[in-house]
Amino acid sequence: MRSERIWTAALLIIGDEILSGRVQDRNVAPIATWLNLQGIRLTEVRVVPDLEPRIVDAVRALGGSNDYLFTTGGIGPTHDDITVDAVAAALGVAVEVHPAARAMLEAHYAGRGGLTEVRLRMARVPAGAELIENIRSGAPGIRCGNIFMLAGVPHIAAQMLEALTGTLEGGRPLLSRTIGCWVPESEVADLLAATERAHDGCRIGSYPFFREGGVGANFVIRSPDEAALEACAADLVARLEETGRPVVRGGI
Amino acid sequence: MRSERIWTAALLIIGDEILSGRVQDRNVAPIATWLNLQGIRLTEVRVVPDLEPRIVDAVRALGGSNDYLFTTGGIGPTHDDITVDAVAAALGVAVEVHPAARAMLEAHYAGRGGLTEVRLRMARVPAGAELIENIRSGAPGIRCGNIFMLAGVPHIAAQMLEALTGTLEGGRPLLSRTIGCWVPESEVADLLAATERAHDGCRIGSYPFFREGGVGANFVIRSPDEAALEACAADLVARLEETGRPVVRGGI
Structure with missing residues (x-):
């Protein structure tokens, strides 16, 4: 496989509510899927509490080691919304009111009590940032260099991603094929490893399941190269069929 | 509030399948909830790819800064199951076959093809580890000092937690009360901050929602002290009711 630049992103979830178990995260999967369509690989997710020093540390670690860093949560008007301050602190820049954000909020709150000081908090950005x-x-939302601050509410975060679609530089998306088989994965472990070794640039993940109906696994092949992927999938199907176990293209 | 020891845990998810967006994580919320019941606070979650150096780095960072570290995924028999090797590498210990695990697997696979070399992979543990x-x-599952390696399949991970219930040292669980209100959070931001300031040891998180029916927020108060929590909740309800907006104890 030809060598190529791989674009990476990390996701930082500012999330007391996730860490307490109160709510289940619903942002990781859609953000991961969207990033892959942009040709960007999600290489790490971190969930940290709503505490500025913890956010600052994570922003520095993840922003420095990836092409892009996305954050979710903490950009609203309340006292626990500290993402902007933490990102500014991590970057060593001041916080300022963005004129266009102020204008948008003025329009949004006209006839709804006007733009109070609290609401103006939502116009604060790290110096030099742009709006999403x-x-x-x-x-x-806020873009500050390679850092993208999204809302924590899933449908708003999704809409901000939509606004960013096609605007980020990326490489080839990672493609995947799933092959399901009604077999304990331990019976085909050698076969899987051999298939992966035979197909350069393809990785095979094995995801077992244990249901009332029986035991099986889905094998997910990933590669940015469609031809390599198809060849690997065909080979895996053939090898699995040789075992006599039921094989399901597309997964079970 | 009296000062007390707070016990912390981190969770490391070994998860190509989460980072690709293929599956949504279903382990964080139940593990977070279970930890809290043991009096242990989940302070960070990381999701990293199935790559040994990435797992090693995360194990060192998270294990060193928390009382406990839990991992999910990568303890099966296939080539992509590398959690045991990575944890052993992070701790600088050898990998060995655990005699009791070998005996369990021998019993489990009697009449199902026996204990093959591949299946014996599931008996491998970092030297000195115990079984879950x-x-x-x-x-x-595997316990190695303060590191707990659980399965990635949610119902198996949950069952391993059940086996660990009551065996870990912890402090007081963090209690919570949720108060819902049909109000834009920006209208009550000052009120929330003032309420939090007035109740030592209580933290208030504000989680807005935007539904067809209107705009509102749930306010989650957290404290390990039940009396402080109840006082704060009563105060918040009273202050919210003064605004004339509909208040819903227990959340919306």
Whole structure:
């Protein structure tokens, strides 16, 4: 496989509510899927509490080692919304009111009590940042260099991603094929490893399941190269069929 | 509030399948909830790819800064199951076959083809480790000092937690009360901050929602002290009711 630049991203979830177990995260999977479509690989996710020093440390670690860093949560108007301050602190820049954000909030809150000091908090950005459109609610997302601050509410975060679609530089998306088989994975472990070794640039993940109906596994082949992927998938199907176990293209 | 020891844990998810967006994590919320019941606070979650150096780095960083480290995934028999090797490398210890795990697997696979070399992979542990019971499938979980390696399959991970219930030292669980209100959070941001300031040891998180029916937020108060929590919740309800907006104890 020809060598190529791989673009990477990390995701930082500012999330007391995730760490307490109160709510289940619903942002990772859609953000991961969207990133892959942009040709960017999600290489790490971290969930940290709503504490500025913890966010600062994570922003520095993840922003420095990836092409892009996305954050979710903490960009609203309340006292626990500290993402902007933490990112500014991590970058060593001041926090300022963005004129366009102020104008958007003024328009949004006209006739709803006006732009109070608290609401103006949602116009604060790290110095030099740009806005990410938010058609759903008042507060815009924020882009500051390679850092993208999204809302924590999933449908608003998704809409901000939509506004960013096609604007980021990336490489080839990682493609995948899933092959399911009604077999204990321990019976085909050697076969899987041999198939992976025979197909350069392909990785095979094995995901077992244990259901009332029986034991099986889905094998997910990943590669940015479609031809290599198809060849590996065909080879894996053939090898699995030789075992006499039921094989399901597309997964079980 | 009296000062007290706070016990912490981190969770490391070994998860190509989460980072690709293929599956949504279903382990964080139950593990977080279970930890809290043991009096242990989940302070960080990381999701890293199935790559040994990445797992080693995360194990060192998270294990060193928390009382406990839990991992999910990568303890099966296939080539992509590298958690045991990575944890052993992080700790600088050898990998060995655990005699009790070998005996369990021998019993489990009697009449199912026997204990092959591949299946014996599931008996490998970092030197000195103990087993965590797994009544659902062959592979046991592994405890190595303050590191707990659980299965990635959610119902098996949950069953391993059940086996650990009551065995870990912890402090007081963090308690919570949720108060919902049909109000834009920006209208009550000052009120929330003032309420938090007035109640030592309580933290208030604000989680807005935007539904067809309107705009509102859930306010989650957290404290290990039940009396402080109740006082804060009563105060918050009273202050919210003064605004004339509908308040819903227990959340919306």
